Amino acid sequence: MELHNLKPAEGSTHREKRIGRGQGSGHGGTSTRGHKGAKSRSGYSKKVGFEGGQMPIQRRLPKFGFTNINRKEFKGINVGSLQMIAEKMNISSIDVETLVSVGLARKNDKVKILGNGTLTMKLDVKAHAFSESAVKAIEAQQGTVVKL
Secondary structure, three states, rough: OOHHHOOOOOHHHHOOOOOOHHHHHHHOOOOOOOOHHHHHHOOOOOOOOOOOOOOOOOHHHEEEEOOOOOOOOOEEEEEHHHHHHHHHHHOOOEEEEHOOOOOOOOOOEEEEEEEOOOOOOOOEEEEOOOOOOHHHHHHHOOOOOEEE
């Protein structure tokens, strides 16, 4: 091994030409930035949504609608999913911690039980909210509903 045999490790170098290192590199002078203008200067950063001076689309389109700042977001989970969890884990009471451990909800989610699907076993369910059909389905199997 001699000095003229040395090469960088395979994949360690990525650039083919060093930009802004003199005329001999082929990318000297303006360093591929062109002549004049904001983009050619150091420290340039384009604002998000900037369209070259044209009125940006977020300012052209009208605002519409209403956003309720007091909205409560619930993670909806169907009675059919509760049935599957109960059979799989062989349990008779389901609460938010159980749903989090299974991966159906996150720990800070508010959970609402919905009535889609069938329930064939007695379950004690604890959640933040219930639909009427879910309460009927759970109580039809002599289960209990507890609102948190």
